[in-house]
Amino acid sequence: MTQSDSNEAGVTVCVILARGGSKGVPGKNLRPVGGVSLIGRAVRAGCQAPSVTDTYVSTDDAAIAAEAALHGAGIIDRPAELAGDTATSESGWLHALQVIRQTHPRVARMVFLQCTSPFTTGADIEACIAAMDARGADCALSVIEDHSFLWGYDEAGFGRGINHDETQQRQRRQDLPPSFRESGAIYVVDAEAFERTGQRFCGTVAVCPVDHPPLEIDTLQDFALCSMIAQAGGQPGIDPARLDRVRAVVMDFDGVHTDNLVLTDQNGVETVRTSRGDGMGIEIMRKAGRWKMMILSKEQNPVVLARARKLKLEVFHSVEDKVGALDAWLAEHGFGWDELLYVGNDVNDLGPIGKAGLSACPSDAHPSVLGVADWVLPLPGGQGALRAMSDALMARVG
Secondary structure, X not given: OOOOOOOOOOEEEEEEEOOOOOOOOOOHHXXXXXXXXXXXXXXXXXXXXXXXXXXXXXXXOHHHHHHHHHOOOEEXXXXXXXXXXXXXXXXXXXXXXXXXOOOOOOEEEEEEEOOOOOOOOHHHHHHHHHHHHHHOOOEEEEEEEOOOOOEEEOOOOOEEEOOOOOOOOOOOHHHOOOOEEEEEEEEEEEHHHHHHHXXXXXXXXXXXXXXXXXXXXXXXXXXXXXXXXHHOOOOOOOOHHHHHHOOEEEEOOOOOOEOOOOEEOOOOOEEOOEOHHHHHHHHHHHHHOOOEEEEEOOOOOHHHHHHXXXXXXXXXXXXXXXXXXXXXXXXXXXOOHHXXXXXXXXXXXXXXXXXXXXXXXXXXXXXHHHOOOOEEOOOOOOOOHHHHHHHHHHOOOX
């Protein structure tokens, strides 16, 4: 969250409602998809939208508050009377607006995000804001283009086409008039119009088609499906321009190439486990010739050198000052920090993570890293995290 001057005019804030008493799936907002909790994914999306000044989570649950703060949100204590099953979302948003105005007296727009839509990105939010501004509308929402044949009942109880005439020759789907359904992910409102009407659709409405997977999580089966999509290389939630800017990829070893475990025999000889899938992903990237890659490790274990040889990667090991080493390496190869993707998993990676143009971590990284990395990969270290990174980067190669 970026705290800004309370006298700044026309700010846009993001509000996420996340109560702790989920009935359908207990603890739903804290359950992970692709290694990041639903609340964490929503907060990250809000923080990644350039037009959003601050992102807030309104909650009655201490665990949700802690998780949201970890990912960069400001916390609003949600009153019990606004957190029950019968409380409307609008009542929670209106309460949040009153609290936010203590910091931002001149809130111009509010963005409402739903935790249950796990694939929302900062780019989606920005597109909704742009659609509202372009139309001069009072509010906007994210929608999914729908080519379905819709049916209802006539006065006699028989089926009747809603967006088509069933008495005429059957149309092709692509010939149906354009129609959209709410994605349920993003709503943007003019703050004054919303406060005056108390409704999310507070005047003229702009629609913003989005192309993220149109899924809302209500059941454990929904979680399973979304997790499969995330692990199969679902959208990384990173602005594609940031991925395209990457020219150098530097990776920690333990916890990134490995599962962060070590086996030690009676002679003190250590062995680690790596992923063949990760290795294949690195090989594909290396052969593409688009990125300069390197392993940077604090460890002195010769297994680091052996794995680097296997992958045909440059390696620096026994490095205590990773930022200093990277300063020299980037200068040697003519790269800037803004062109670097750094992948780390623990506290000794926080320096490079803070300076790199793009940072990533496995889904099982230390909490201090999960809270600041730009990109949480959908799988654990040594178990597919680097393959997910490779697949996402290679997807950007024409």
